[in-house]
Amino acid sequence: MTSQSKFTVSCQQCGLNELCLPNSLTIDEMDEVDRVVKRGKPLQRGEFLYSTGEDFSSIYAVRSGSIKVFTIDDEGEEQVIGFYLPGELLGMDAIDSRLHMSTAKSMETSSVCEIPFDSIEDLSTSIRNLQMHMYKLLSREIRIDQELQMLLAKKTAEERIGAFLMNLSMRYEQRRLSSTRFRLPMARSDIGNYLGLAVETVSRIFTRMQTMGVLRVEGKEVEILDRQSLCNIAHVRDEEI
Amino acid sequence: MTSQSKFTVSCQQCGLNELCLPNSLTIDEMDEVDRVVKRGKPLQRGEFLYSTGEDFSSIYAVRSGSIKVFTIDDEGEEQVIGFYLPGELLGMDAIDSRLHMSTAKSMETSSVCEIPFDSIEDLSTSIRNLQMHMYKLLSREIRIDQELQMLLAKKTAEERIGAFLMNLSMRYEQRRLSSTRFRLPMARSDIGNYLGLAVETVSRIFTRMQTMGVLRVEGKEVEILDRQSLCNIAHVRDEEI
DNA sequence: CGATTTGTTGATCTTACTCAATAATCGTGG
DNA sequence: CCACGATTATTGAGTAAGATCAACAAATCG
Numbered sequence: 001m002t003s004q005s006k007f008t009v010s011c012q013q014c015g016l017n018e019l020c021l022p023n024s025l026t027i028d029e030m031d032e033v034d035r036v037v038k039r040g041k042p043l044q045r046g047e048f049l050y051s052t053g054e055d056f057s058s059i060y061a062v063r064s065g066s067i068k069v070f071t072i073d074d075e076g077e078e079q080v081i082g083f084y085l086p087g088e089l090l091g092m093d094a095i096d097s098r099l100h101m102s103t104a105k106s107m108e109t110s111s112v113c114e115i116p117f118d119s120i121e122d123l124s125t126s127i128r129n130l131q132m133h134m135y136k137l138l139s140r141e142i143r144i145d146q147e148l149q150m151l152l153a154k155k156t157a158e159e160r161i162g163a164f165l166m167n168l169s170m171r172y173e174q175r176r177l178s179s180t181r182f183r184l185p186m187a188r189s190d191i192g193n194y195l196g197l198a199v200e201t202v203s204r205i206f207t208r209m210q211t212m213g214v215l216r217v218e219g220k221e222v223e224i225l226d227r228q229s230l231c232n233i234a235h236v237r238d239e240e241i
Numbered sequence: 242m243t244s245q246s247k248f249t250v251s252c253q254q255c256g257l258n259e260l261c262l263p264n265s266l267t268i269d270e271m272d273e274v275d276r277v278v279k280r281g282k283p284l285q286r287g288e289f290l291y292s293t294g295e296d297f298s299s300i301y302a303v304r305s306g307s308i309k310v311f312t313i314d315d316e317g318e319e320q321v322i323g324f325y326l327p328g329e330l331l332g333m334d335a336i337d338s339r340l341h342m343s344t345a346k347s348m349e350t351s352s353v354c355e356i357p358f359d360s361i362e363d364l365s366t367s368i369r370n371l372q373m374h375m376y377k378l379l380s381r382e383i384r385i386d387q388e389l390q391m392l393l394a395k396k397t398a399e400e401r402i403g404a405f406l407m408n409l410s411m412r413y414e415q416r417r418l419s420s421t422r423f424r425l426p427m428a429r430s431d432i433g434n435y436l437g438l439a440v441e442t443v444s445r446i447f448t449r450m451q452t453m454g455v456l457r458v459e460g461k462e463v464e465i466l467d468r469q470s471l472c473n474i475a476h477v478r479d480e481e482i
Numbered sequence: 483c484g485a486t487t488t489g490t491t492g493a494t495c496t497t498a499c500t501c502a503a504t505a506a507t508c509g510t511g512g
Numbered sequence: 513c514c515a516c517g518a519t520t521a522t523t524g525a526g527t528a529a530g531a532t533c534a535a536c537a538a539a540t541c542g
Contacts (some may be wrong), residue, residue, distance in 0.1 A: 142333060235314075
């Protein structure tokens with residue numbers, strides 16, 4: 001097996017797209033990274049990847065399925081922090097405290113790779129590209145969070161849902177999946193929770209967008225019929241992240 | 242001058258508390274970091290540290306004063322992302338794209354240290370503690386942003402202002418300044434913008450909290466009279482962060 | 483197949499926004 | 513140092529966006 005084919009295995013089967021972005025690492029470097037990655041057993045819907053309070057030891061890459069990350073507030077309510085799709089990395093918020101301050105729960109049958117953080121630390125000392133890559137990944141996470149902040153601080157319910165759908169669409173496109181027809185792996189209540197809206201509002205806006213001919217919604221299946229209108233509603237330029 | 246005294250200079254005069262957290266770096270390592278830090282000239286109120294679209298080359302540590310970071314949305318409106326106080330680091334959100342996607346503006350006469358990111362990259366290859374420390378700093382920034390997300394998604398106006406004041410109070414305390422009496426360096430409109438509230442709402446809630454005997458507000462000066470009540474309003478345990 | 487969860491729709495209510503007027507503060511130049 | 517205009521903050525009245533409550537429909541699951 002050549003390095004090239006190993007790389008292919010690494011990126012495609014293990015969802016390491018995120019760790020193996022173009023021009024970041026050489027084939028041999030990726031090979032080294034690949035050796036420390038543990039392929040985990042599949043998670044069933046509702047199973048936990050990690051929970052609040054647990055020791056942090058690894059970050060995770062979603063290989064298939066989807067993961068919801070949330071905290072529990074003082075009233076015992078879930079507070080959704082994010083949704084993670086195949087190829088995306090989670091768990092990086094626990095590096096600082098070495099404790100998970102959030103819970104990661106599988107929203108469907110999912111499979112996840114575990115990447116021990118100690119190994120990343122070791123490797124990123126010797127592989128300078130990996131160190132730079134980790135800095136970039138963490139920095140990007142910060143920017144993504146900041147964008148959500150702005151969404152929550154200033155946007156109307158319609159703009160939030162529009163931006164949320166556009167964001168999902170672009171993420172699926174990056175994964176070489178359809179950007180116009182996809183399944184929402186999360187419940188309406190999770191969307192509302194994440195966007196700071198009541199479930200009923202989410203439902204109403206889906207219906208309204210359907211009436212306007214922008215969307216077709218059928219349960220968890222969504223089809224974007226008029227991408228341009230959706231961009232306008234979301235106040236997002238089509239090319240953005 | 243001994244290493245010890247140099248360390249003192251570095252941390253106290255240059256606001257490098259953040260880069261020099263206890264147990265992170267040895268004296269000699271801090272010394273090495275210290276050598277790449279550029280002490281910048283003071284910024285006047287309203288001056289810019291960096292602007293949207295500029296090339297990213299450094300991160301910055303606030304030595305004195307305070308810096309507001311914001312983006313400009315499609316309607317040309319400011320969107321405040323954060324406020325940075327002495328000892329805090331900013332600019333880390335640009336590592337990924339190598340372009341500043343936000344603007345940093347001084348809210349008063351401030352002084353700031355510049356830390357070239359290339360130097361950090363170089364040093365963090367040789368100083369493993371620094372690499373770990375950078376990972377922690379970036380990770381912490383992610384958690385701070387996530388906390389704000391939750392604030393914006395679920396909390397009432399009163400809870401937001403309460404949490405904002407408690408947060409400032411704790412940050413001043415960490416800087417060995419009074420946690421009960423301090424100056425708000427930002428305008429009411431900036432607070433509202435940051436917390437997703439109208440200026441008028443901020444004003445009204447300050448007045449209400451004053452009437453309740455929780456605060457004393459006099460222009461930009463704030464005194465927390467009843468810390469426990471403020472915690473209750475904010476739904477924050479006193480020890481957090 | 484019935485039970486439970488999840489989603490939709492309608493009616494009403496509340497919070498915080500908008501608009502408007504006034505007051506206080508700041509900065510500048512005489 | 514004070515007077516001026518400009519910016520910033522406060523307060524009030526009316527409004528609107530979205531929350532809540534409630535009833536029902538659809539999907540999911542054992």
